[in-house]
Amino acid sequence: MNGTREREGHGPAATARLLTRPLAAALWRSRAEPADPDPPWPFILRWTRFFGIGRLPFRIVGQGFDLFIAVILLFSGIATVSERMAPRVPYDPLYGPARPAPSPTFMVVLLAVWLAAPLALRRRHPLGAWRMSAAGMLVTGLFVHEDARFVPTGVIAMLFVLYMVAVRCSRETTIGVALVTVFGAGLLQPRTAAGAAVLIAVPLLVGFLVRMRRTSRRELEQQERRHRDAEAVLLERQRIARELHDVVAHHMSMIAIQAEAAPYKTPDVPDETRADLAEIRATALDALREMRRILGVLRQEDGAVTAPQPSLDRLDELLAGARGTGLEVSTKIIGDVSGLPPGVGLTAYRIVQEALSNAMRHAPGSAVGVEIARAGGILRLSVVNGPPAPGHSPTPSPPGAGHGLVGMRERVAMLGGELSAVPIAQGGFAVTATLPETAPPDAPSAPVPPPDAFPADGARPGTSAP
Structure with missing residues (x-):
């Protein structure tokens, strides 16, 4: 053949x-x-x-x-x-x-x-x-x-x-x-064909060289954009891993402590039960050490994160900071948002934080509506901002910005939720998210978003969450 x-x-x-x-x-x-x-x-x-x-x-x-x-x-x-x-x-x-x-x-x-x-x-x-x-x-x-x-x-x-x-x-x-x-x-005109061929070749050669230069520059920009997007995904996953370490480590430590203290609360605990509780404590400590070995190294790459991770209990503080920048923020909370699972509360806080950051940069002085509803084991978030207020102009995004949506998608996908970030007809932007308090058993792991799914020129959606 x-x-x-x-x-x-x-x-x-x-x-x-x-x-x-x-x-x-x-x-x-x-x-x-x-x-x-x-x-x-x-x-x-x-x-x-x-x-x-x-x-x-x-x-x-x-x-x-x-x-x-x-x-x-x-x-x-x-x-x-x-x-x-x-x-x-x-x-x-x-x-x-x-x-x-x-x-x-x-x-x-x-x-x-x-x-x-x-x-x-x-x-x-x-x-x-x-x-x-x-x-x-x-x-x-x-x-x-x-x-x-x-x-x-x-x-x-x-x-x-x-x-x-x-x-x-x-x-x-x-x-x-x-x-x-x-x-x-x-x-x-056959007698001038040779001279005409040389004259024709000049603009074609110059144009071809210009095309090659533009093509090389465009390919280099695409490679840099893919690299920035991939780096943003990795950085956000590192942040999620550190936060996962904080949340899970706390619960595993509580399991070990309770398993160790349980035999002392009741004097007549059978020996078999004492052995089971000791096994539970040992297993919890082993799991905690193993998780720290795998995830704990990420905490040392840019310094240990020892501050408590925020949740919706700090929502008022976050909204006050946004109002201080000139945004007209209105809130509507349906249901009791206290006592959320740590991962859900942290993800909800980061999504609201990112959406307000986008509004500050791309629609300064605008009216922003924040709505949070909790019902039936589902937490729903909605942050909608209008166009910039008269006399205000959007702030250009710094170089390398434009990866805020990467972080939000990674967080929501980790919890098995859904995220939508789209412009609205009135000239503003709407970010909505649905977060289940308990992830479904068959929830897929967070996929790596394709590079062309996120803007690389700093346009909305905005920047990475701090």
Whole structure:
């Protein structure tokens, strides 16, 4: 079978496919990549900031430049095409070769527009602009004099379009565009085909190098974003492990103490029961040592966490701090939220803390509604904020921020709950969570969220919970 594949990869048929694929991609099959909606200013043009132009969006400035050059090429092309389409006048020894300037006709104007329009379209449709420019050059060459078939306005527009094709299209498509353009140049004027090939190669080569640089930079940014997301997941799991150590260690210690004290409360405890209680104490202490060995090392990576972990009993303190920053916080508590399991209470506190932190940063001065309901073994949280108050502007997120949702998802998934964090129609944001007080037996372990599920540019959802 390998020999068959090798034979299929060589020979005239394979060579024909290798040649026709770029041509098919250039002429009808391929499409250009979508344009960057907010491209940065090139480094060599950043000096324009001193004149105010560089502070405008580069996409608008670039399109305006193309339109300006296209208008200039249009009017100069009308004169050039009209002159080259006019019949030649025999040389007059008395009056010389001078003749009246020919008046532009409808065909002249149509050809001039055809040659200049691709320049205005190259940013939106690079391949379409190239096809239009190539067709315009070929058609114009049929109407002008044989020794002057390359109209300068069409050549200038074609060079600009070729650069954009190389930047926005694949390598296969760029090769096909180069082959077709060189072949067309040789077909129009064979004696200048070599020079035309060199001129065509310059914008294609420059555009290809720009494309390679942008691709490398984009891949590097994606790798850094994936690394930041993975690091955020690991850091949050370390935090959860430390908190799990605090919560479980307390209960295991209580089991060991109660098992040791139980025989002294009742003097007539049977020896068999004493042995069982001693076994329970020993098992609890072994489990506690093993857990400290596995999880306790995480407490030493960035210093031991000895402070008690917060719960909803500190909700008033958290809300007071949020009000102190200018938020208008209203609360609604349904049911008794005291006595929650430590893990549930801690997770609920962190979710409310993260949602308020997001509101402080992205919607300063907004109205925030916090609702907590406990019923039927389920704790429901809802934190909804409106748009920023008049006169307030969102605070840009620091570099590397944007991982708050990672932590919330990890915590909720650990408890077998559900989390929703979505924008609302009024311009604000809503974070809702459902936390079971007792995790179901078949609750899955916390999955690693995909990197593209979280923003990497600091946009909402916000930052990691402190």
